[in-house]
Amino acid sequence: MKKALKIVLLAAFTLAVLGNTNAQEKEKSKSVVSVEEKNGKSIVKAPGVKVEVDEFNDTITKITIGSRRFEVIEDYNRSRIRMVRVPREKFKGHWAGCDIGFNGYMTSDFSTDLPSDALFMDLNGSKSVTFSINFLQYNIGLQRHKNNFGMVLGAGWTFYNYRTDQPYTFERDTETGQTIGVPVPAERSVEKNKITTSFINIPLLFEYQFPSSEPFHRFYISAGPYCGFKIGGHTKLVYKENGNRTKDKGKDDINLTPFQYGAMVRVGYRFINLYASYNFSTFYTENRGPELYPFTIGLSLVQF
Known part of the structure; x- marks a missing residue:
């Protein structure tokens, strides 16, 4: 036997x-x-x-x-x-994966009530959705004999959708250079109006997992700063006029900020994973539009 x-x-x-040797064929010296x-x-x-x-x-x-x-x-x-x-020997954080959430923004005093000069930016919160693919994660353990505390450095692509449904177009004033809302002609019935942007975001998160004695089912919380670089953006207006449905898509410069930075928090346990982020940078380039600070709240649907 x-x-x-x-x-x-x-x-x-x-x-x-x-099987493992085949994966190592190129490492001849090892x-x-x-x-x-x-x-x-x-x-x-x-x-x-x-x-x-x-x-x-x-x-x-x-x-x-x-x-x-x-x-x-x-x-x-x-x-x-x-x-x-087998319990993992090294620290592994929670960043890589796919996220989905809802967008919003606040004024400088952390209010969601917009001032009169920014009413053309009033959001339809239920349709202002964001989606992220966090494709890169690098883990740095900060303990010698444990694996439940460390840093996570990563990168991800995020698509932001700000839906207003307001009867205004977003334009850059030729005299002042500021972004303003221009009323849509009354004969046009607005169905959809939005601003979309996409960023490559780079976070640096500190993560703690507990209890340390349970290697597979831990609660985790991570927090830290992030920055992002804009790689695209446009506006889209959908309306009906004389029974005809029309889509106007614009790629003109409306002063969207090319660089964002802020703070992020992520928490989770097993398949329940939540995150929130808040920008310290404004939605528009400083002094080129209403002073609004974006935030996002959402779920991590898939983790790599």
């Missing part, structure tokens, strides 16, 4: 090593397999795979592949195999 079992285990290990013997144990390591054999223990063999470990246990003259998850 033992001999057959060992043959099966050896075959499984060989296949795992071969050793693929290492063997170590100490205290009656034999340990074989390869990229992504580890096998431990201990004839003096009930658990005679442990095969670790990625985050899964298969343990061969012998007791009462029988053998059985169980699978366990």
Whole structure:
């Protein structure tokens, strides 16, 4: 029984090593397999795979592949195999993935009530949606013997949609250079009116996960600054006139800020993940439009 079992285990290990060796073919200068013997144990390591054999223990063999470990246990003259998850050894934060949320903005005194000169920017909050693909994440652990506190540096693409539905177009005044709202002719029935922008955002978040004794189901909270660089933006007006439906899309410069910065908070537990961000920079270039500070509240739908 033992001999057959060992043959099966050896075959499984060989296949795992071969699979991982293929992924490492370009690293010619690195050793693929290492063997170590100490205290009656034999340990074989390869990229992504580890096998431990201990004839003096009930658990005679442990095969670790990625985050899964298969343990061969012998007791009462029988053998059985169980699978366990291996706690990660390094800190891993929560940034990479896909987010969806709702946009808004506040005045300098943190009010959502807009002043009279900014009423043309009054939002339809339920339709002002943002979507993000956070494609890059770099984890930096800040503890030597634990993995539940660290920094996260990342990058992501975010599409912001500010829906107003107000009967105004967004234009840049030729005399003052400021962004103003120009009334739409009364014979046009406005169905949709919005400003869209897209940014590459770069956050630097400090994240704490607890309890530290639970490696798989931790609550986490992260917070820190971020900055973003605008890569696009346009306006869109949809209206009906004389029974005809018309779409006007504009890419004129209306003083949208090319650089944003602010603070972000992210919290979550298992599949429930929330985030909020607030810009310290204004929606328009300073002194070139109403003084409004964007914010976003949303959910992380998918995490990488």
